[in-house]
Structure formats: structure tokens, C-alpha cells
Amino acid sequence: MHVQDPPYRFKCGRALPANPKLLEDELEARVSQNRPRIYRDLKSLIVRVPDLQSSKLADALQAADQYPFRITSFYLDRVLNGRADDPLLDVVLPTSQEGLVQPETWDANQLADGRALDSPLWSQKYPQQGLIRLTTECSAHCRYCYLRERTAQRRPASKEEIAGIFRGLAHDRARDIREVILSGGDPLMVTPAVLQYLGGCFRLCNEERASRGAQEIRLNVHTREPVWRPDYYLSEWSRYMPAFSALGAYAYVLQVIHPRELTPEFEELLRRISDCGEQRPLLLNQHPLLKGVNADADVLAELYARLTDCNPRIKPYYAVHPFDSGTLPKHRLSLPESQTLMQELTHKLPGTMLPTLVVPTPLGKAYVLPYQRLVPGSAPGRWHLLTKTGVEVDYLDPGLTGCT
Secondary structure, eight states, X not given: OOOOXXXXXXXXXXXXXXXOOOOHHHHHHHHHHHXXXXXXXXXXXXXXXXXXXXXXXXXXXXXXXXXXOOEEHHIIIIIOOSOTTOTTHHHHSOOXXXXXXXXXXXXXXXXXXXXXXXXXXXXXXXXXXXXXXXOSOOSSOOTTOTTHHHHTSOOOOOHHHHHHHHHHHTSGGGTTOOEEEEESSOGGGSOHHHHHHHHHHHHHHHHHHHHTTOOOOEEEEEEOHHHHOHHHHHHTHHHHHHHHHHHOOSEEEEOOOSGGGOOXXXXXXHHHHHTXXXXXXXXXXXXXXXXXXXXXXXXXXXXXXXXHHSSSOOEEEEEEOOOSSSSOGGGOOOHHHHHHHHHHHHTTSOGGGOOEEEEEXXXXXXXXXXXXXXXXXXXXXXEEEEBTTOOEEEEEOHHHHOOO
């Protein structure tokens, strides 16, 4: 399939502007008319969960003034079970505990030296990998999100910003970059025209890198949209199919946190995405561990078995120990508790179905094996960990210290 080139050519470091006929405002207006509803009023949830405890409801109504509620009609109707004891209510219901977490940072742990780009949309923690925050917006709000204040806004990247990033990635300063992650917010919240435009910029970037003798960049997409509203992308598939084809993503990293989120619509959307482009993308899943939601060996075993039974198959990739920011106190686990979960799973599932336990630290992510001996740190509630790049960390475990 021929993909329209973006209106820039990366030659000799110059950008040659043209007149791209991407009528984004018109497209967005047309899509909005057909978009399955996104609810911002707690009443939409209350009528579907009539037995919700009055104390929990009062807390949610008060918290929603500061931490806005946002959910898709699909998730409300097809994923939640309508019961007051549904653990997935904790994923969407605002709570006053959100005021007890660490202040969020837009992009912490930045690489001190050797950054490939200076764009405010560019985040880089490792020499070979960078991240583009394509938008601040998500179609629904996860209550465990460590960027919830940012995702309450709407700030999509412009075509000029996208082209500028890929012009920069084509040059020698970015020679070491091997992987670029599209993130947000959720990158699939931008219009299909923008996704297709980005795919053209990405292709031209790799062509320019090849002419300079640099290795090609792989593009990965991190998204939760196939969970929140797969029905929308299926209903608009004629417009999204060229966009997914143009992206040519190497991998899609999904965030499914519970078996019930694996709906038939989710699977159908991933099947179509996999059939786009010249090569099938790698499909991976990473998710946080949340006490009271999915931090149970039987729940996780079902999730991982169903992911690997999907057509196409999805590899369980990372199980993420709770962040100090974002994760509510009631959802926090200690590192020994997270490790014990992984130990229990080794007796339930083969290794091919098991993710890696990842601990987010101030100096980068650390990997912890199921039976690795945990080394105490400098004080109670701390652990001595090594990041994936070998940096020593005196890690403060929020699940042990109760720190906020």
C-alpha cells in the first residue's frame, strides 16, 4: 500500500515545507459525531452500580472535583460487572486517597548527558531509547496513573513538532538511538491523519539514517486504547487501517491489568492491527501490580494464560511493582509481596507465560527474579537494587514504609 509522504524531506538537515492536505480539524469534528460516548459524570457509573456503598460514593463525588472522572461507554458496559465489589471499580472511581501520593513528575530520571533531542515532547532515560509524548490525553482516566494531572488536559503534538523530532532523529547526534516509544497520554488518541503523517516521517527518518550509515530505528507504541474503546477503532477501521499500516510499528505494548479486560472486541482489534503493514508487530503486555485489583496469583495466572491464548498471541512482558507516585496507598504492595506473587506464578504457569517483575526506581527500572535474594538497603524499608544498566539504588519501598 502506498503511504503519502509527509510534507518534509530530510536532506542536509533542511526541512522543506509543503502544503499537507491533512484537514485535521474537519476529521476530528467528523469523528466526534460518531465516537462512542466518553462519560465525565459519575452519574453514568452510579446508575450501573446501584449497590455502591454510600461512603465510597460520597468520597468519589468529593474527589472528582480535583481528580476528574472519565470512562468510555465500552468499559462501563462491557468490562465492569455492575457489582459494588467489582475490583475494577478501583481503576476508574476517583478517591480522596489520590491526594496522598507523591507529586507527579512529567518525565523523571532523564539522561544527564548525550540526549538525542531537545524537544519538550522527547523523554530519554537510556542512550539507545527515547520516548515521544504524542499527546497528553487519554480516553479514560486510570486512578493509578502517575501522570493523571497531565492526562486531564488535551495537548496533542503538532505536525511541525512531529516532523522536527524525526528530522533530529535522522542526524548524527541521535546515532545511538535504536528504539523510539510512542506514548502520551495515549498515542492512539491523536487522529488517524496524524498517525499516518508520523509514519511517513518515521520512514523518511530511517531512509536518511541509512544514507548516513546509522542503524534503523524501531518504533514501539504503548497504548491502553484497545482496552478502553476497541469498538471505536473497529467502527472507524477504514480510516485507521492506513494509519496503522503507515506506522509500521515493531511492537505494540498493551496495558491489560485484569482478565475481564480481554474482550472479543479487544482481540479483534489486535488481529486487524497485526495484519496491517509489511510485517506483523510484536505484541506485549505490561501492567502494574495493584493490591485488591489484580495482585492475586489466580487472577494473574488467568490473565497470562488468556493473553497467550489470544489470536494473535500477546506475550506477558512486565509486571510492574507499584510506583511511589500514582499508586494509591490501598493498592501498594511491598517488594517481598510482589516477589512472592511471582514465586506463586512459577508453580502455576510455564516460563513462556511469565512476565518479568520490574521495580521503578529514581535511577531507572530494576529487574527482580522470583527467587532472587532481596538485599536490605541503608535503613528499614529500603532495598539494595541494581537497575537494568547496573546502577546501584538504595530503593525506598512505599509498600513497607507507607511513605507518601
